[in-house]
Amino acid sequence: MKTRNLLSAVMLTALSFNVLAEDAALIPAHDAIKVLKPGEVSFRDDIQPILHDYCVMCHSPGGKGYAKSGLDLTSYEGLMKGTKFGPVVIPGNSETSTFTKLLTGTNRGLKMPMGLNASGTLDRQYILIMRKWVQQGAKNN
Numbered sequence: 001m002k003t004r005n006l007l008s009a010v011m012l013t014a015l016s017f018n019v020l021a022e023d024a025a026l027i028p029a030h031d032a033i034k035v036l037k038p039g040e041v042s043f044r045d046d047i048q049p050i051l052h053d054y055c056v057m058c059h060s061p062g063g064k065g066y067a068k069s070g071l072d073l074t075s076y077e078g079l080m081k082g083t084k085f086g087p088v089v090i091p092g093n094s095e096t097s098t099f100t101k102l103l104t105g106t107n108r109g110l111k112m113p114m115g116l117n118a119s120g121t122l123d124r125q126y127i128l129i130m131r132k133w134v135q136q137g138a139k140n141n
């Protein structure tokens, strides 16, 4: 009986290590700035590095997030232009901006960044900073 308990304890431990290892593998490299600083968010210093790490591989000419809608996230101008169906950023309103809405919820089954990991959600700090930037007027700063 004791041996069995010990065995299951060992197996449980092994299992949870396994889960941890898998989680670590799912976390993408964090090159972009992570800390939500007080004050004004900068497009160049805060937003562009996130777009660069998580979005432009699809949302630039030749990418699969560009083919249908023409959404080019390589520049401020591209982001503000939006898709060929219209803007994705509504300055001052992160709740109605598709750009920030798609980071936490879906629209026609889409959630961004597409296929990021099991839960499909960007680091919370990044989501908050992107929302804040839109709230502050989505400036080219």
Ligand code: HEC
Pocket (backbone or CB within 6 Å): 051, 054, 055, 056, 057, 058, 059, 064, 065, 066, 067, 068, 069, 070, 071, 083, 088, 098, 099, 102, 107, 110, 112, 113, 114, 115, 122
């Ligand atoms: C693996 C590829 C991929 C990645 C990475 C990706 N997207 Fe997309 N995205 C798509 C595809 C595919 C579509 C739908 C077709 C289209 O709009 O071109 C789309 C659509 C969108 C749309 C338009 C949705 C609409 O309703 O018009 C927005 C906004 C968007 N993505 C933002 C982002 C942002 C922001 C990131 C990074 C945080 C990101 N995407 C990362 C592939 C991707």
